Amino acid sequence: MEPLTRPSSLASRIAEAIRADIGAGRFVAGARLPAESALAAAFGVSRPIVREAIAQLKADGVLVTRKGSGAYVSDTPGGQVWRLRGDAAGADGGPADGPTLTHLFELRVMAETACAELAARRRTDADLAAIATALAAMRAQR
Missing domain, CATH: 1.10.10.10 (Winged helix-like DNA-binding domain superfamily/Winged helix DNA-binding domain)
Incomplete structure (x- = not known):
């Protein structure tokens, strides 16, 4: 069935x-x-x-x-959000009609990886010091 x-x-x-x-x-x-x-x-x-x-x-x-x-x-009648489906197949078993959770995670991997790379390239000594301070504060909260 x-x-x-x-x-x-x-x-x-x-x-x-x-x-x-x-x-x-x-x-x-x-x-x-x-x-x-x-x-x-x-x-x-x-x-x-x-x-x-x-x-x-x-x-x-x-x-x-x-x-x-x-x-x-609205001034943006195309809307500004995605409606996500939990599955990858459409109602007829064919391709989904819109983005799926898998598509969203693929997009996030691409975008977040690129952002992390840019942040690493542009970091300053002050940025590294702020990260070290934040890490020490987190460890102190354990």
Whole structure:
């Protein structure tokens, strides 16, 4: 038996539909989205589901909300975060649709190694003294 794949939540599907509308230019940066009640009617869902979708898009940096005014497309509607998958395969068993934890760790290894190399090349005697002081303080805390 193959493990069953879990379908996307309704809120996630609505968030993706709104994201697609933004990508298609229906809503441009700074544009106000329709009211929650109008979105709920358009998608045939309840307002809490729309609210959850908006919260997802807000967390991703796609939307900003203004109390009492509504949700607006951010100046960076592409968002500024990665949604990570725990597995490397997509829902259909093919490649994942986005970055995975493995991709994130690969990126970190590359970036952190390069940063450590630069720090080592640019270090000064004062930097080495500060490191020695910090190490001694850590050892004293044992």
